[in-house]
Amino acid sequence: MLFRSHIVFSLFLYLFYLDLSQASFASKVVFGIFLFLATIFVDIDSRKSKIGNHWFFRPFQWVVSHRGMVHSLLFAFFLSFLLFLVDQTASLGFFVGYLSHLFLDFITREGIFLFWPLYRKKISLFGVKTGRILEEIFFVLVLLVDIWLLFGRFITFV
Numbered sequence: 001m002l003f004r005s006h007i008v009f010s011l012f013l014y015l016f017y018l019d020l021s022q023a024s025f026a027s028k029v030v031f032g033i034f035l036f037l038a039t040i041f042v043d044i045d046s047r048k049s050k051i052g053n054h055w056f057f058r059p060f061q062w063v064v065s066h067r068g069m070v071h072s073l074l075f076a077f078f079l080s081f082l083l084f085l086v087d088q089t090a091s092l093g094f095f096v097g098y099l100s101h102l103f104l105d106f107i108t109r110e111g112i113f114l115f116w117p118l119y120r121k122k123i124s125l126f127g128v129k130t131g132r133i134l135e136e137i138f139f140v141l142v143l144l145v146d147i148w149l150l151f152g153r154f155i156t157f158v
């Protein structure tokens with residue numbers, strides 16, 4: 001999926017979380033920062049992605065394939081666990097952001113190494129083609145829901 005699709009979907013999850021969570025303001029901010037960080041981070045294995053096109057990720061990309069081990073549940077658990085040892089809220093936000101990214105790539109035709117290393121093949125849930133019409137529709141719909149969640153509560157119908 002495209003960068004912007006990942007962002008609008010993560011924003012949707014974050015707004016949903018903000019509505020439900022009883023956590024302090026500081027915790028909500030930390031959760032949000034790490035949620036978006038993870039969403040963006042997952043594509044470091046692609047030299048075409050917003051984050052992965054930085055030269056210092058090249059050596060890493062020589063070792064791992066795009067949508068390979070970084071796009072796996074195990075990697076999501078592993079990194080979130082490391083973060084958990086430092087900060088639980090950050091870890092939870094990171095985990096949600098990571099899963100959000102994996103889920104969206106999982107529904108694309110290209111698929112991901114979801115169960116790496118147990119199953120070393122890309123698997124895909126639907127045939128959504130990255131950057132094509134279905135993704136555009138998805139993007140616009142989620143964006144509209146985001147706008148509604150952001151501003152809808154301020155609009156009162158008299």
Ligand SMILES: [Zn+2]
Nearest residue numbers: 001042043105
């Ligand atoms: Zn990805």
